[in-house]
Amino acid sequence: MTASPGAVRLSHALRAPAATRSNALPAGAWWLWALGLATAASRTSNPLxxxxxxxxxxxVVAARRTDAPWARSYGAFIKxxxxxVAVRLLFSVVLGSPIPGTHLVVTLPEVPLPDWAQGVRIGGRVTAEQLLFALYDGAKLATLLICIGAANSLANPARLLKSLPGALYEAGVAVVVAMTFAPNMVADVVRLRTARRLRGRPTGGIRxxxxxxLPVLEGALERSVAVAASMDARGYGRTAQVPPAVRHTTNVLTLGGLLGVCAGTYGLLASQGAVYGLPLLLAGLVAATAGLRLGGARSVRTRYRPDRWGVRAWLVAGSGAMVATxxxxxxxxxxxxxxxxxxxxxxxxxxxxPAAAVLIGLLPAVVAPAPPPVGGPAEAPVAHSEKGQ
Structure with a gap:
């Protein structure tokens, strides 16, 4: 039995091409996918x-990450x-837990506390029930961190900066520099340790x-100077003059919208606030979008090759939203x-x-552009330019 021509064309259209600078997914798609998985993790404590x-x-990280420095951070997030999880279990053992239990594991020496510290104890009985509750609670937080680490490993920070509105460009630069400093520093440490090992020098110990x-700090300083020089050459920091009324309206809309987004997100994540969470979130998004659009009027920045949201980007972002929903x-x-x-x-x-719904999150491993092989051409740097006044 042969497939229909329409099905064949659809399979060819969805087949993942080789990743290039022109067809790379926007960083926002990866972050929306990861945030969808993180939202799903926040709604359950089932370890399975x-x-x-x-x-x-x-x-998805193993199938679609590149060999860029930021792509190596996923292992650090797992650690x-x-x-x-270990700290959460340690706190439960040392400080106790309000969870009642009958299966005694061990009894630790209990430290006597004054009367004003009633309700707090150090040591005492440790039960299997409280350890299991702490394990579930710690596993939920660990899963949230790992999902965020997946986005950090898959999304190019420079491309994420291009997606920010003009009103957040200055803050976005600071965030991107902070996100790229740690991976580059880790890569420098690995490179220097390998060089010392090849020369027969020790790689452990204080000396x-x-x-x-010292070489790692020197390289970080050189990169900082180079980034500052390139930003100054491109006219970074120049702004246009806007009326005071527009500035005040922008501040009110942005601040009120962000507060609405925070309150709505808390309502969606909390089990009791799901009714009012969605309206608050939508109202906050509308107000914040209007404020950011007005605030972008003072930015004279131009964009070189802006990211375009195609079908694959929407599929990646939509898969995370479907898992969360x-x-x-x-x-x-x-x-x-x-x-x-x-x-x-x-x-x-x-x-x-619910487990079958979680598997929808595997869609980016199929539709996202495949990274080049290790040792192939690296992704070209993303350029930013600004117009002078």
Whole structure:
């Protein structure tokens, strides 16, 4: 049985091409996808679903990340997530937990506290129920961090800067510089340690760290000077004159819109505020968009080769939104499956249709442009220009 010509054309159209500077996905698409996965992680404490979300994010990163310096940060976010889980368990053991339990694991020496510290204890009984609750809670936060790390590994910070409105361009430059400093510093440390190892010199110990740290700081300073010189040559910081009324209106709309976005986001993430969360979020987005559009009038920046949102970008961003929407709906339909109980101790169930919805997050691994092979041509730097007054 042969496929129809329409199906063949659709499969060829969705087949991932090789990534180039012209067809690279906008950074905003990757961030929307990752934020959708993070929203889904915030709606459940089921370790099976959280592990599936981490697996989906990891597979997409492994399939679509490049060899750029920022693409190597995903492993660091995984280590940070594991550290968060360990700290959460340590706090539960040392400081106790309000979760009642009958399965005693160990009894630690309890430190006597004064009367004004009632309700707080250090040491005492440690039960399996409180450890399991701490594990679920820490795993949720770790999954959020790993999802954000996936976006940081897949999205080019310079391309993300191009997507910002003109009113946020100055703040965006500071954020992008901060995001690119750490990956470049890690790459310098790895390069210097490899060079010392090839020369037969030690790479551990305080003396080796001091000898490696000086070249790393010197390279960071040179990059900072080069960035400052390029920004000055392009006329960075020049602004146009706008009437005071426009400035005041811009401040009111932007501040009010951002407050509405924060309140609406909290309402969507909280189980009790889902009713008012969506209207507040939409109203805040409208007000903030209007304020940012007015604020962009003072920016004289021009864009070189602006990013275009094509079908693939919308599919990547939409897959994350679908995962988040499905998990929110699952929380209202079957909350017990998404939040397994610990008193009494029960094994978490594996809800089928929320798990199937999480697998929609794998779509970027199919439709996003495939990165070049390791050792191939690197992505060309993104240029920014500004017009003078």
């Amino acid at each position: 679903l959280l592990g599936l979300l981490v697996g989906v994010a990891g597979y 940070i997530g594991l550290f968060v 080796a760290v001091l000898q490696i740290g 499905a998990m929110i709906l699952a929380g209202s339909v079957d909350p017990e499956a998404l939040h397994p109980g610990v008193v009494p101790l029960v094994a978490p169930v594996f809800p089928l249709w």
